[in-house]
Amino acid sequence: MKDPERAMLLSVHPRFANAILAGSKTVEVRRQRVAAPPGTPVLLYATAPTMAVVGMARIAAVHVASPREVWSTHRAQTGITRREYDTYMTGATRASGLTLEDPISFEEPVTLSALRAAGTFHPPQSYRYMKSDELRQVAAAGPVVSSALREVLGDLAPA
Structure with a gap:
């Protein structure tokens, strides 16, 4: 990644986090x-009932187009049915298909309570970008995550 100061935190249902990983x-x-x-590195936050950062991946490509075009191009890779996709996209005029690669599953997911104990942490509704200070906070919350983050983002070990 060109900018080691930024990664994406992506909230996904546990079913989808497991399928990505x-x-x-x-x-x-x-x-x-x-x-x-x-x-761009992507940290996968599995929503309830898991409520933990469970792994990470990298963005290989982003395809922004109409919902119809994104489905037509990527349907076999999305892990969802057409009905689920159409329900999710109701009312949307644009859609993004994030192609993910190099998934890494954390042996020990970092729970929401551990993330909050390490500092202020709020999982996003959809996604948000994280800067180095937030990444250090996540790394501090779990040694397995710290090791994986250092490998991908460089030395982010807490001071």
Whole structure:
């Protein structure tokens, strides 16, 4: 990644987090335009009932187009049915298909309570970008995560 100061925190249902980490879901869809360059690290936050950062991946590409075009291009990689996709995209005029690669599953997920104990942490509704101070906070919350983050982002070990 060109900018080691930035990564994406992506909230996904546990079913989808597991599929991404298993490699069976390689495209995550969003209802809005996502502007993230290839190589951007993505931390996967699995929503309730898991409520933990469970792994990470990298963005290989982002395809922004109409919902119809994103589905047409990526349907086999999304891990969802057409009905689920159409329900999710209701009312959207743009969609993004995030092609993810190099998934890493954390042996010990970092729970929401551990993340909050390490500092102020709020999981996003959809996604948000994280800067180095927030990444250090996540790294401090779990040694397995710290090791994986250092490997991908450089030395982010807490001071």
